[in-house]
Amino acid sequence: MASLSLTNINKSYPNGFQAVKDFSLEIADKEFIIFVGPSGCGKSTTLRMIAGLEEITSGELKIGDRVVNDVEPKDRDIAMVFQNYALYPHMTVYDNMAFGLKLRKMPKDQIDKMVRDAAEILDLTSLLDRKPKALSGGQRQRVAMGRAIVRDPKVFLMDEPLSNLDAKLRGQMRIEISKLHQRLGTTIIYVTHDQTEAMTLGTRIVVMKDGVAQQIDTPQNLYDRPNNLFVAGFIGSPQMNMLDAKCEVSGENVTLKVGPYSLLLPPAKAKKVIAGGYAGKTVVLGIRPEDLSDSEMVISSNPNTVIQATVNVYEMLGAEVLLHFEVEGFNMTAKVDPRTTARNGDRIKLALNPEKIHVFDKETGLTIS
Numbered sequence: 559m560a561s562l563s564l565t566n567i568n569k570s571y572p573n574g575f576q577a578v579k580d581f582s583l584e585i586a587d588k589e590f591i592i593f594v595g596p597s598g599c600g601k602s603t604t605l606r607m608i609a610g611l612e613e614i615t616s617g618e619l620k621i622g623d624r625v626v627n628d629v630e631p632k633d634r635d636i637a638m639v640f641q642n643y644a645l646y647p648h649m650t651v652y653d654n655m656a657f658g659l660k661l662r663k664m665p666k667d668q669i670d671k672m673v674r675d676a677a678e679i680l681d682l683t684s685l686l687d688r689k690p691k692a693l694s695g696g697q698r699q700r701v702a703m704g705r706a707i708v709r710d711p712k713v714f715l716m717d718e719p720l721s722n723l724d725a726k727l728r729g730q731m732r733i734e735i736s737k738l739h740q741r742l743g744t745t746i747i748y749v750t751h752d753q754t755e756a757m758t759l760g761t762r763i764v765v766m767k768d769g770v771a772q773q774i775d776t777p778q779n780l781y782d783r784p785n786n787l788f789v790a791g792f793i794g795s796p797q798m799n800m801l802d803a804k805c806e807v808s809g810e811n812v813t814l815k816v817g818p819y820s821l822l823l824p825p826a827k828a829k830k831v832i833a834g835g836y837a838g839k840t841v842v843l844g845i846r847p848e849d850l851s852d853s854e855m856v857i858s859s860n861p862n863t864v865i866q867a868t869v870n871v872y873e874m875l876g877a878e879v880l881l882h883f884e885v886e887g888f889n890m891t892a893k894v895d896p897r898t899t900a901r902n903g904d905r906i907k908l909a910l911n912p913e914k915i916h917v918f919d920k921e922t923g924l925t926i927s
């Protein structure tokens with residue numbers, strides 16, 4: 559069993575800086591957990607504490623049933639893959655992969671079998687005699703993975719393993735890592751600042767900011783039900799549109815006012831806004847770019863949610879078009895059908911589905927509904 563349990567983990571560096579604050583997480587066997595967040599949020603520090611490369615200031619770390627706070631990295635039954643691969647340049651691919659096993663004094667024929675099995679899984683068999691300098695970035699990355707696989711660890715830790723690759727190769731390697739996870743059935747903890755990597759790879763994602771886990775959830779829930787403004791803004795590309803709106807309450811009805819626009823909230827959302835005491839207050843209205851539509855059909859079926867704007871920038875991305883515009887001083891983006899006729903400078907109408915909007919507390923950033 560390769561479950562992990564992190565309970566109230568804190569990390570203060572010797573200079574007094576607290577990089578991780580009261581971090582708790584239960585990781586089940588075979589999960590693919592992602593730590594994601596902006597630079598400096600503490601994701602690598604957390605991973606390094608799990609690896610044993612960084613001391614835990616307080617809290618408890620368990621791998622399986624064993625508390626490992628004071629266990630040496632080599633005795634934790636984990637393997638770590640770094641972004642710089644750390645391959646030995648003078649050794650062949652075979653020797654790079656065999657190195658750790660030789661150190662463990664494993665019999666030669668057993669080493670040979672493990673290296674060849676891993677090479678097969680990673681499609682490296684034809685490259686076993688090459689030196690790292692004769693490999694592409696993606697192939698080097700696969701060797702680094704191979705070196706981790708041959709150790710047959712309970713847990714894989716990966717720190718931005720794809721960040722040195724170009725966009726196309728990153729996309730391919732993402733699929734390879736996903737397949738690898740299915741095939742090996744091990745627990746993986748993976749650090750990235752890239753939300754696409756996080757969303758596509760993770761069974762669950764930990765979104766971090768300033769050393770604090772903001773939300774721990776499935777990719778779908780993070781997207782559909784973000785806990786706060788930070789998560790809402792971090793997950794999703796292009797970013798969620800956010801506008802200040804005034805809450806007007808009349809009986810059980812809540813209307814959000816943005817300049818000349820009034821948006822009547824659906825009853826379930828209105829209830830939460832009233833219960834939270836937001837009548838008369840300013841809240842933040844969040845709208846995902848794909849929840850704005852310029853299609854005639856959507857506009858005619860949602861006549862009360864139509865906004866008008868002038869297209870500042872038209873961006874054709876192939877499968878979709880991004881329209882950038884301004885509403886009451888707020889920059890906004892709509893992701894629309896590529897067959898749109900809208901172009902730069904055009905006056906357009908957009909409608910939104912009120913069921914899809916998000917409402918946040920402007921002061922705390924927490925989600926209201």
Ligand code: ATP
Pocket residue numbers: 571572573575576577595596597598599600601602603604751
């Ligand atoms: P990145 O994506 O840039 O690698 P990260 O989220 O992985 O960022 P960490 O490397 O975990 O961030 O660092 C978290 C915070 O701790 C940062 O503010 C960093 O400056 C600080 N930090 C890291 N190592 C030390 C250290 N040895 N002493 C003091 N502060 C440190």
